[in-house]
Amino acid sequence: MDAMRRSLLGQLARLSAGAALVPLSSFAQAGINQQPARREGDPTKRYGMLIDLRQCIGCQACTVSCHIENAAPLGQFRTTVSQYEVEHQESGELATFMLPRLCNHCENPPCVPVCPVEATYQQQDGIVVVDSDRCVGCAYCVNACPYDARFINQRTQTADKCTFCAHRLEAGLLPACVESCVGGARVIGNMRDPQSQISRMINEHSDALMVLQPEKNTLPQVFYLGMDERFTTRPTAEPVALEVLDPHGQEMGYEFHH
Amino acid sequence: MIAVSYASLWLAAPALVFGKKAWLPTARLALIACVSTTLVAPVALLADLHQPLRFWHFYAYANSHSWMSIGSVVLPLYLVSVLGLAWLAWRPALQAKRNASGLSGMLANWLSLGSGATPRALVAVVGVAALVLSSGIMLYTGAELAIVKARPLWHTVWLPPMLVTTGFIAAAGLVLVLNRVSGLGSPNTIRQMLYVLLVACGLAGLVAISWFLDGVNAHVGSVAAALESVRYSASWHSTALWGGVTGIALFVAVVFLLTRPTLKQSGSNLASTSHQPTLFAWAWLLGLVAIHMGWMFRWVVLMDVQHVARNSAGFHHYGIPAGSSGMLGIVGTFGLWLAAILLIELFIPWRQAQQGGFVATPTHASQDATTHPLTAKKGASSHV
Amino acid sequence: MSKSAQDPSRRRFLKGAAVAGGAATFAVGYAEPLAKMAKGITGSAGEKPRHNIHGNSLTPEYRVDLDTGELTLTPDQRVAFTICYGCTTRCGVRVRVDDTRGEVLRVSGNPYHPLSADDHLPMRTPVADALRSVSAYGEQGQLNRSTACARGNAMMSQITNPFRVDHCLKRVGERGSREWQKISFEQLIEEICDGGDLFNEGHVDGLRDIRDHDTLIDPDNPEYGPKANQLMVMEATDYGRSDLLKRFTLNAFATRNYGHHGAYCGLAFRMGSGAVMNNIVTNAHVKPDIQNARFIMYIGCAPSQAGNPFKRQGRLIAQARAAGTLEYVVVDPALNAATSHAADNNRWVPIRPGTDSAFAMAIIQWLLDNQGYASDFLALPGKAAADAAGETTHSNATHLVIDTFEHPRRGYFLRASDLGLAEAGSDADSPVVVANGELALSEEVMTAELFAERAIELANGATVTVKSSLTLLRESAHEYDLDTYAEHCGIPKATIITLARRYASHGRKAAVNCHGGMMSGNGFYAAFSVQMLNLLAGNYNMKGGSAVGGGTYSGTGEGPRYDLANFPGKRGPQGVFLSRSRFPYEKSSEYQRKVAAGENPYPARAPWRSLAPPTLTEHLPSALNGYPYPIKAVIGCMANPIYGQAGLKGVIVDKLKDPKRLGLFVAIDGFINETNRYADYIVPDSVMYEVWGFTGAWKGTLGKLTTACWPVVEPRQQKTAEGEPVSMDSFFIAVAKRLGLPGFGDNAIPDTDGNLHPLNRAEDYYLRAAANIAFQEEPLPEADDNDIAHGGIAPLLPKIARTLKADERTRVAYLYARGGRFEDASEHFIGEKLKYQWTKTLCVYNESVGTSIDTTNGLPNSGVPCHKLPQLANKQPMREVFSEQEWPLLAFSFKSNLMNSYAIGSERLRMIKPYNPVQMHRQDAERFGIQHGDTIRIESPGGSVVGLALVSESVMLGTLGIEHGYGHRDLGATPHVIDGESQPDMPWMRAGININDLGFKDPTRDVDGTWLEPISGASVRQGLPVKVSREG
């Protein structure tokens, strides 16, 4: 990336992140490809997550605990943590950068209006869910999410995604990934409550917070602290080749498809 | 498939709806192309659903916010209109065949529903309705993709016209191929289709160029982002390159064929094959290339791109999975289409089809095809 | 459909066939959607999840009302506290159990446990409150978390692992042929104890024959001890049951030869550390107090990538990063998860493997030349001075060392007795220092000269040169100049100086930490020099400095309720260890014979390491080579040296297979691994969450703690005739009883009143140990019903009731309901000092090291840290034997943050990282014509493997980084045949490579052995010479 582009994107990232904090009231719009009215869920709450990347150690405890808690099929994930090597612009020194990702429970979720059967919808508490009894498995929402946050669950044949562990929140417990975050990076909470940890942190760090792909105007509600703005969009990086080889150097393919 | 369906409908329209005699052979071919793909496309779309038997949810829980939901309403209407049109077009021939022996006669007897005349106006009305509905299909299939912000390559106003033009390319190609394999070998059709190809390729080229220019000029433009997103995918590059190259090659070949002097000199009797430039015999090959083009475009832009991870470097594990969601699914769709077209060949005297004119005996329309009130849609894929 | 002259009916047939063909293709192509449709008729084409919104997510273990905090347990689920076996960190975890199916649902951290929790809860917290504390109530659970790492979460799959051994196995065919038959536990015990012609290969001595304490192994070398030493028992490490294993091994059977993985884990580090801490016997070590430190250099250990304690270290460093309280560098050949781009207070400094002594000695040189050390602290000559200065400890920096080479007391401290001021060895015989220009006794002055050197006359009239320890260190540090050090280690001189300056600038809140990176060819001195930096900073026992940690509540000693250390008939082992360690060669008969014969006694046939503890790295190869003596039986428990020790496979496998070299090999394990596949018998063992035991924290926690585990789910393996699960415990109990050994069976455990209690079942031992722990210091309170319900220990109560005395039961329940005993967090500091302190004199100069002899050349070892490049056993530089021309790269390994050495069976971990590509520097890749993603062959003097190149700048130039934990050949990677039935073939389990397959036989040794670090005998796994080429 040349310097010009980077700074432009940087500004964008910051601006939209700031903007994303404002609309705590749910908005519905009529018309094609606009948000249907929210339903169900606790209207007094608006859940969001803040991930302090400085505290993420890339341990993948979140990935595995979410996988177990939510019985995801092998090879399919509601949350992932990518690890990057980043070179410092001036010094040329290298460091690692960990980027945990999950559904952003966007304020303006592009995945919702596209659903032909309204199987996926946003609750009044901001959580975007899928009704697996209604979902026809068309995968339109999977394609409409800019964050790769959704997948068609191999076992249920319906769209699947992070629910902020709504079943645990309802029980007064924490989401699996938050509960087991070894570095203490993930913070979930009700952003309508000014006293919640997430509200306090958002206040404290509002200038530094960023969201992913702000230019898409999805208004993500997963905020990142310690973010390098180059990572808010798809980073320019050389992916690690992960062909699995057997002891003789023969490609083995993948054990878990997807 | 659905694009071939609506495009071939438009290719059939000059003769079928507007009564242009010169287009009659083309219309015959285009109509079977249209009917067969119209029958198969919904099956393919349905099969793309991971919950095919829940198709009724489309109607039970229709969602006016969703283009796909809108499509699910348009599609069956379109299907009915196409089948209605085809029935009207074929009915005279069917009626003529009623007394044939064996299964096909029985079928003709049954399908033709009496011996009443088929009013010309009815054909035109149904035809226009079908054309209108097909525009709905073009609109929704295009819009459905173009609103997807998540995919820079889709999220552009240039995609829908591109889908339409490449649809025409493929449809024209298909007609060319059918023209050859059916033995019809109409030189008019060849020439007409070559012109269609010429125009469609030209338009597609223009759309592609404006798309590209639009993209590179905007800093978050779809092309730039799209190119960025597939930077490291060698396979995407090679398929995209292949698509582009075949497109250009096709265009050049069409121009070459159409400008063969023999064409101009062959003179009065256009109906005679022997007076055609010899190269015209090979036009069906161009047809194959055109189909391939239309297919490639969709593959590259709609399917392949789904392997690109949208928010991290890298790609979803590559490789078309074997099984229904992948290669076998494609082969299966083709098989079904082949079966449909062979069935038409077997039982429908489409070669004799005019465009109505006999006395109609209007009764309820019962077509075996309505057993597929199918409404699923593309853009859905399981290998994401 | 082409026009043809064919008969129309035929055409029609062809078309018909084509239609059918088309439809059939469709049917095949659409098989899946069709099948889905068929299923869809019932409502869903897939599996219908339990809930339409929550899918198949687990039912919450309990519910907490967010307004009132009221907690409701979920029927049929239970939360129990126990130990994670996911790695040697051995965290305390909370395990969710589904009682209806006896299955573990998910695992998280125990909030009472310092290794899992941010701030661990006070012990007195009711368990219900503890459960509430990890909930969303008041956001407690995220303000103060208690976690399990990815492995800790995933490893519950060990319980249901398809490769788990659940039955006693006896080999069929030759050793290692991977064929087994199932036998009963009773038959197994009988055959092992009584021997016989067990395999139709001739007579095998049973344990009964071997346990002979009256006959010497070798009358010519009586120091080798009795024949009982010909049983060797090895284990990985203490996962909580070691004390029982040692009770059998050392005190009931009483063989000398017990070994654990230490020598291929981190022994070079531990000994270097022990050298500074004056504890070369148990090799004490320290960890930085991350929360209060201001500057840390991690040199060859990677917090958040691995490390003991993995989680706690990772979490603390993450918090410090966010809080901005700490600046740290990671000196490592590879970039790893320890450095984070998200914060700017940390930095990766690439180093060439095996050269840490150059780096550390360079820093030492700079610190000494620039007054960058804690001079006031180092000037304290003794305890009296330290007390007066309010210090917790002191060092021997000022102590004078006799440095006249020819003098018999060379290398010893100059002591009062040398000057005739005290009786040698008496309390008053303290070291001598120079104070105010005069010789003085260290305990009698308050400060002494740091850099002293002079010639003095001893009481016996001899004149010797003496130098203060710090002078010796300075001399050693100046052996090379900074440029040479920089060139050796590959870190620019400017960087070294910057780091030294930063280090010095943070005074006593600067610290260093090292571990696995020290497993190199000069590892002992590397670690000694690195740890010396802690001493120069004077940071021991300081808040923000180096912490020795709180230790454990031991239940297996002479406890307040039972004496588990002693029993009637207890014996102690005698004789020389197989590894010839901790025994001066000069006292051996071999040495005496050679001297008597007028021969040069050096080199010894193979290294004798008087400083080293018994090392498993030498045990097996030496025993199989018969030097010092052959053995007859091996019992291995949960150990896998062939996978874990570089080069061992090539050195021992052929011999291990030979029943003449080893008569009996019994393995106790949950799995068949690369080592125990050669066993004669396998005893199925409990796996994690099914075991009993007690563990501590290695280091890195400031308080005292003991973690307890108990079978929170029923063990799934075979049962004994008495109905107990077959396990390590039941095996040793049964063997001991059959052989009639003391300490087991009825009347084995004395209580404080002198009554004897039985040891017939595992719980007889562990529950009594629990009672000892509960009654230590101030006894634990009594558990109430709520604790019992919330702590999920209902299934344990009947065992407690039938084993313990009435007054012990509720207190023991209190302990298990909380997963152990943990000192409260508030007690960790006393002012600026840590509560738990190391008070032994810290060593700038280590006298035992400085007076030890290198048995390969008869020369004394250096008592102060020094720099050398890696050497082979005969002290030849490795690069002289394996030249850079031929082997241009140095391979090293690092632990996976996900995997461990036995986690490959976990599909959830494989799903995240299925394989370990090899890290290679871009310039090296160019040099060898390799591109990112290429398949490459890596060859070493000992082997060759094929891997995939991951090319980047994230690894030191000239090196090859290999993540550890992959490249398995067993543990499921190759199917075994049991009772004629093959295990599943899972190719994924053999994915990737193991750097240890590149280890090699040290060519300069006479008695076969792998490349070992000279002083410690630690396995060298860092800096193996290799070459690479593109494959195919």
Ligand SMILES: Nc1nc2c(c(=O)[nH]1)N[C@H]1C(S)=C(S)[C@@H](COP(=O)(O)OP(=O)(O)OC[C@H]3O[C@@H](n4cnc5c(=O)[nH]c(N)nc54)[C@H](O)[C@@H]3O)O[C@H]1N2
């Ligand atoms: N995730 C995970 N955690 C674990 C374990 C596990 O298997 N997996 N195992 C546990 C055990 S048993 C132990 S002993 C600890 C060990 O924990 P660590 O000591 O932290 O881990 P290692 O990977 O052995 O080595 C540390 C680092 O040394 C680097 N290194 C290699 N050669 C050199 C060298 O010559 N010089 C320097 N300076 N560095 C070098 C490696 O790249 C590696 O990053 O971890 C424990 N924690």
Ligand SMILES: Nc1nc2c(c(=O)[nH]1)N[C@H]1C(S)=C(S)[C@@H](COP(=O)(O)OP(=O)(O)OC[C@H]3O[C@@H](n4cnc5c(=O)[nH]c(N)nc54)[C@H](O)[C@@H]3O)O[C@H]1N2
């Ligand atoms: N190249 C390289 N080599 C290394 C290291 C490295 O970083 N790089 N690390 C080194 C270090 S630090 C260490 S500590 C050693 C570790 O090496 P070891 O301590 O020898 O062995 P492990 O492989 O940890 O495994 C012990 C065995 O226990 C068994 N087991 C696992 N879980 C259970 C269970 O729940 N119950 C029972 N009964 N058995 C079980 C399995 O068979 C397993 O193989 O490896 C060392 N080797």
Ligand code: SF4
């Ligand atoms: S992240 Fe994706 S799935 Fe989640 S709400 Fe936003 S668009 Fe929808």
Ligand code: SF4
């Ligand atoms: S996959 Fe399911 S949730 Fe997603 S758009 Fe289709 S029907 Fe809606």
Ligand code: SF4
């Ligand atoms: S909130 Fe729950 S579902 Fe979402 S990523 Fe975390 S653990 Fe997974």
Ligand code: SF4
């Ligand atoms: S659990 Fe926390 S620290 Fe670990 S990878 Fe996930 S977000 Fe990062």
Ligand code: SF4
């Ligand atoms: S660090 Fe992880 S794997 Fe190791 S003991 Fe702790 S929770 Fe288990």
Ligand SMILES: [Mo]
């Ligand atoms: Mo270890």
